[in-house]
Every structure is written in structure tokens, then in C-alpha cells.
Amino acid sequence: MSDEEYSNFLYEFQETECATIYKLGDTGIGGGRVFLITDEGRHGLETSPVQIKNVEWGCHGVSIPGTKVNIGTGKANTDKTIEANCSPYFDNELASDLVSKSRAGGFSDWYVPSRHELYKIFDVLGVHKVLEKSDPNLSYPSYFWSSTQANNEYNYVQNLTTGAKCWSHKALTLSLLPIRNF
Template identity: 30%
Template sequence: MNSALTTSVCALAFALSGLSYAAPSGKSVAPAIKLQGGSASSVEWRAPVTSSYKVHVFVPNNGAAPNALYRIYPNGKRKDSTECLSSDEKFPCYEVSIDQTQHQNAWTQLTLNDDPETQWAFTKNKGYVSAVASNLAATELLNLSSLIRFENQTIQIGKTYQGGIIFYIDKTGVHGLVAAAKDQSEGIQWHNGFYIDTGATATAVGTGAANTQKIINAQGSGQYAANLVSNLSLNGYDDWFLPSKDELNLMYQAIGPGAIEPITNVGGFASGDYWSSSVYNNHIVWSQSFASGDQFSNYNYIQLLVRAVRAF
């Protein structure tokens, strides 16, 4: 690929990173790119900064390839590699094909399995998106626009992220906790019919997952709160758990009725009592009212609401 082209395309990618989704009226005046089918020709767009992005590309009026191929390299490309493997732990590569005939003069998102929540965690100065023509016949041209949009998926309280709604972000700014967008039960008991020592006494933020596993180890299979969330598969994630006492309170304060506007109860919680995974003793478990915000102990045989959480 011509180095001058690489420079101009990358610069434009930075300048246009804030464009809207909608196709502009009239013809696109962005620089046109033509790649010869069957060749090793390609064009690259570098991610602006280290962050998670949804990626949108602009298809020109003359885009006619039914399988325009894009490759996403979040961490860059392995040296001398010609393969694109999503299973590569250090340098994963993802292929996305779009039918240009269905998106002429319009923005379209690069997605996996048509999932609009598809995003990639790019590394600055390494991660990039490329368009290639090697999959096309030698008689074909791949017509491209240099326009691309890296939509920064900034991690912030109340935003949808990795399967749920963010309610806690740790000091690193890249890890935290999300709550499922809906309740998993309107009423289920905490125990499994026996008053036994589960050892799930921790209450702090970051202990809910361990508590949940202790409860399941002690109580086994059955219909009860911890087992319900542990078996949950939601939005592509299966590592959900019952929040600890302090995690439950954070949900109320950050995305529940106790949150400030404009995200007051963005989590859609009911005005009822929710289970935590933190025990008070073999008979009693900590819970919280999402009507008043009060935390109190409840007998573990009664039926309360359940909202699953997971770490990211």
C-alpha cells in the first residue's frame, strides 16, 4: 500500500471520529479509494486512543462488492503473519464482511453476528481496522471511502457495557461491575431448604462472586437465588453472580432509585426487596429495600427479588 495513502487515511480517521451515524445528504466528497480484487492491496485506519470502540465505515455511492472484507486488529498484527485468527490470544483478528450494495452512500457498523453491541478494545498506536481485496476476483474493484468512525465506548456509570448496566468502576477506570438490565426473579428463596453454614459472610465490594460460589458449593443444585444467577446466560456472558451486601447497595445508589438524575433508576428496579449473597447467620441473609434504600436482614426461606451482576 502506498505510504502517502496510509498517512492521509489515518489522519482523516482521527478528524472524523465524531461523525454521526446518519448518511450525509448528496454525494460523499471524501477521498475515494480503489483496491484491485485478488491483490494484496489494503488500507488501514488506526484507532485514535486506547479504548473500546464500535466501528462504523462509510460505503460510497459506487460500492458494489457483496462481500467487502474488513479485518479488525485490536492489538495490531503478529509479525509476518498472514492469518486472521480470533483465537490468537495476543494478536486476535476479526473478519467482518458487508454487502456494499445494501449500504451505498451510508454508514454501516462492523459487527459480529449482527450484534449492534459489537465493540473492540483497541490499543493506541497498534490497533487498527483494515479493508482488503484479496477475497475478490481479479476482475473486481473494491471501492471504498476513507471515512471511518471510531465510536468511543467510554466506561461510565449508567451506560450499557459487556452485558449489563455499569454501576461500579474501580480505580483503574477499566474494570468494575455491571447489573443485568432486568430482574432474574420477582420472588425466589435464598436457601435450598436447609439452614446450613455456607461461609458466605463477606460483605465488601468485590466479594459477591466468591460468596455465590460458596453458597452453591454448600447448597448444591436446586431452585434458589444464587444458583439461579450462576446458571444465567445473558447477552453472551455466563459469569453472573449474586451481589454482596455492599455491591447491592452500590446498585441502589448508582443506577437504582437512589441515583441522581438523569440516571435515577436507569436499572429499572422494582420497589421491593432484593437478595444479597452476604449471610448474617445460618438463618438470616442481608437484603435491601429498593423502595426506601434501607438494608436489613431477612430469613433466608422467604422469597425476594433477584438481580444478577458480573465483573468486567
């Protein structure tokens, strides 16, 4: 069974009477923390159990039309960024490339949260501690990328330690907390 088939099976399993009912803050199917529930706790969104550090967004100077801010749009935003096939400003691996390669918790369907999905993570789960020190060169590890573009040079970000919301230049290296649907 492929990763995608397994993920689909678990999603469909959640429609049965044997479904696990999740609450906010629970450990999700992929090992992350549940920050949004739907269908009376049968489905929702969870964070990855693994955060990715020192990640450049890329796409500097490139407008990616149609990225949205709303909850439920992170996957489409991430797909649009992958399709844009952007280059890094420096010689870094890009956020969209790293998230598309992630196999955290045994799943391969992780994506970058939209602006409001990222805000919801902080609102529901609170402070997200950054456990490792990062390279101080153009790195702000407490700030996390959203998949929502502010303009062709900036993306929306949030500090998951303080809750501060702002824009960040796409060439800076920040952290990334992928999410997935369950």
C-alpha cells in the first residue's frame, strides 16, 4: 500500500463507527497536534511532529497569483508554489520542496499552512517552542512561514513564540511547521 493509499484509507476509516474522535490539542494520526476539528472530531487539521529549520521561501520577485489566506487553502497555495518552480535567492532548499519531501509520521501529504491556518495553530495550541539553535545568518527560527504571499517579495509569517504576525522577505530563512488533513 502506498503512502497515499494508506492516507486515503485512514481518512475513509474516520467515516466508520470505529473512528477515533479527536479533540483540540490531541496527537493526530500523523503524530502532530490537532489544531482544528470538523465532523464532530472525525476529521480536521494537525501540525507535523517535525518542524523544519532555516528554510528560505524562495520565489523572490515572483508573483504567485491566487494564494489565499483562509483556512482550507494551504494545500492549494503550496501546490501553486511548487508549480511555479521558483529558484532560491541564496543557495538554499526551498520551503515548498522540503515540505513536498516530508515523510513525517509516515505520511507524505504535508503542506505549508495558509496565513489563517498558521494563526489558528497559535490561537489553539499556544506557544510553539523552537528547540534547536539556528544559524544566526539571516535566520529567525521563531518565525514560521505561511503559504500565503503578501506580494512578489514577501510572504505572511507568524512568530509562534510571541504570536506576532507580520510579513517576511522571501530570501530570509525561517522555520516551517507543515500541516495535513486527517
